Amino acid sequence: MKLGDENSKFFHVNATIKHRRNLISGLADHDGSLIYDHAQKADIIWRDFKDRLGTSNFENMLFNLDSLLDSGVDLSSLEISFNNQEIDNIIKNLPTDKSLGPGEFNNEFLKK
Numbered sequence: 001m002k003l004g005d006e007n008s009k010f011f012h013v014n015a016t017i018k019h020r021r022n023l024i025s026g027l028a029d030h031d032g033s034l035i036y037d038h039a040q041k042a043d044i045i046w047r048d049f050k051d052r053l054g055t056s057n058f059e060n061m062l063f064n065l066d067s068l069l070d071s072g073v074d075l076s077s078l079e080i081s082f083n084n085q086e087i088d089n090i091i092k093n094l095p096t097d098k099s100l101g102p103g104e105f106n107n108e109f110l111k112k
Contacts, residue, residue: 027045091107091111092111094111095107096108
């Protein structure tokens with residue numbers, strides 16, 4: 001309780017205020033009508049994002065793909081499935097104190 005962990009009315013009022021600040025209760029769509037449904041609000045935000053992002057028109061390619069790709073290379077080995085031994089070897093060689101990303105299990109968890 002000395003460090004502010006008391007389950008008090010003051011704590012709950014502050015938590016409610018922060019929740020209300022981080023909540024979008026309603027959005028106006030393109031007609032001006034207010035939308036309160038979460039899925040519809042997400043759709044409005046997504047459409048607006050796509051509209052702001054814009055589109056690009058493909059004019060022409062500035063390089064020759066045929067000169068970049070060698071047609072004589074056999075890429076069939078890329079389609080072979082991984083076997084369990086290959087996966088085990090890769091996991092064994094991962095650094096123990098690393099993880100794939102924030103909030104993910106670290107490699108020591110995968111190894112065990």
